[in-house]
Amino acid sequence: MTQPPHDEPTARSTEELREQVEHTRHELGGTAEALAAGAGVPARAQEKAAELREQAALKAGEVRAKAAEAASRLQEKLPDPVKDTAARTASQARARAARAAQVWQDKAPEPVRVRAAQGASAARDNRGLLLAAGAVVAAWLMFRRKG
Numbered sequence: 584m585t586q587p588p589h590d591e592p593t594a595r596s597t598e599e600l601r602e603q604v605e606h607t608r609h610e611l612g613g614t615a616e617a618l619a620a621g622a623g624v625p626a627r628a629q630e631k632a633a634e635l636r637e638q639a640a641l642k643a644g645e646v647r648a649k650a651a652e653a654a655s656r657l658q659e660k661l662p663d664p665v666k667d668t669a670a671r672t673a674s675q676a677r678a679r680a681a682r683a684a685q686v687w688q689d690k691a692p693e694p695v696r697v698r699a700a701q702g703a704s705a706a707r708d709n710r711g712l713l714l715a716a717g718a719v720v721a722a723w724l725m726f727r728r729k730g
Contacts, residue, residue, distance in 0.1 A: 589706075598723065643715070646715050647712075647714075647715040649709060649719075650714070650715045650716075650717075650718030650719050650722065651715075651718065653718055653721075654718045654721070654722075657722075657725070658723070687699075
């Protein structure tokens with residue numbers, strides 16, 4: 584909006600001045616509505632993000648529960664000799680992993696060790712999610728072979 588110079592009258596009559604005031608009010612109301620609508624967008628986006636996070640957490644909980652149930656059923660069906668062999672193999676694998684970790688610590692460059700430690704920390708922090716994903720993959724492989 585441009586404004587006329589201050590020494591010139593803006594309206595020739597009172598009625599014209601009222602019309603200008605009403606027009607200005609209308610424009611200002613539209614501008615205020617547009618600003619209010621624009622201000623609501625970030626708030627709505629944050630609400631939607633919170634809603635999606637909640638849905639994702641619920642779904643992750645469901646997946647974890649199903650994976651734990653599948654793992655439990657699988658473990659119940661295993662014969663004792665297989666369970667014993669699995670326990671022995673797991674123990675041997677842990678021992679080999681410990682030896683490999685020691686070699687890694689001795690020979691890996693410092694920046695690589697730092698990044699690996701960060702990755703291991705992230706994996707420990709998300710252990711439940713990783714275990715659930717592993718169980719889901721194992722269940723999927725089992726069902727795929729049956730079909």
